[in-house]
Amino acid sequence: MDTGEDKPNVTGRRRFLAQLTAAATSAFAAGQADRADGSPAEDPGGPLPTIQLGRHRVSRLIAGWNPIAGHSYMGPFMDRHMREYFTVERTVAFLRRCESAGISAWQFDHHEKGIAAIRALRQGGSKMKFICLHAARSADAPVEKVVADTDPIAIVHHGGVTDKLFREGKSQQVHDFVKRVHDAGVMAGVSAHNPECIKRVADEGWPVDLFMTCFYYLTRPPEELQKMEPVPTLKVGHYPFFASDPMKMTEVVRQVDQPCLGFKILAAGRKCRHQQSVREAFRFAFDRIKPTDAVLVGMYPRFHDQVRENAGYARQFGLARST
DSSP states (O other): OOOSSOHHHHHHHHHHHHHHHHHHHHHHHHHHHHHHTTOOSSOSSOOOOEEEETTEEEESEEEOSHHHHTOOSSOHHHHHHHHHHOOHHHHHHHHHHHHHTTOOEEEEESSHHHHHHHHHHHHTTOOOEEEEEEOOOTTSOOHHHHHHHHOOSEEEEOHHHHHHHHHTTOHHHHHHHHHHHHHTTSEEEEEESSHHHHHHHHHTTOOOSEEEEESSOTTOOHHHHTTSOSSOTTOBTTBOOOTTHHHHHHHHHTTOSSOEEEEOTTTTTTTOSSHHHHHHHHHHHHHHSOTTOEEEEOOOTTSSOHHHHHHHHHHHHHSTTOO
16 A cells, blocks of 8 residues: 555545545435435334444444455456446445445455545445454555544454464464554454464453454365365365355354454355345354354345345344344
8 A cells, every 4th residue: 555655656546545535425425315315214124233342333234345346256257247346436335225224334455445435435424334354464554544544443354364374373463463453542353264263362362352253264275175075065166165164163253252243154155046045144144153243244236135135134133143
């Protein structure tokens, strides 16, 4: 991100970001006018169940970032399909739709599209809360800049990087990240695909405020994959989605005290072939996580109203199991 060393580029980038924000704000205002013309302010069925994250109350269904960034886990063509669909304007419209359905939080990456969308939402009066996933690599913006740009309620260490650093014996870097986030005045979290990373952080008593817990251990090293069953269930592309993984991660989730945000509950779209499969995935997730936990779901509403459907499942299965 911006290093401040090349002044012309810094100015150009700021101008570009300002243009993105202006366009997104116009989209938000247009959407608000549509609502005034008669579209419902919120979905029927009552509010979504909520959990507590520090001093913040958020819905048990949180919108995800991956489809917006073009991370489909289905291959390069679907990546491009998603990335081109989610312009800044459509991202703002999507998040406004989420908010109208009762979804009150969005997990995002510190990216120009995300920054512009957040600014537009706030300028339009949105009360949505934001959770940043941060890889903490040298090329990434410092934590302090993330806070200045987006004012998130929490910053979470990226799961794939967590898994890699723990595997390499460099877990102290993740611990140091948690301290930097706290020093910046924001809740700090750790994400992981490997349930052993979550368990170790909890067992060692790290001062983390929340976890992001992937239902599938997608970062297994090759030598470990060789010991697994020959053909992983739900395999599409080169990502190994083993059917036993959700049971293992949710077992750890129920053992830790901190709130956990379970993600990839739909196996990155592999459980979306039939609506019954989607429904069952939500039911399984809420049955297996704690009442103080939530699910984090990426959505691609191009062809049907996934926001309404997913909010309905969160209401149906999450309400009876909430705090």
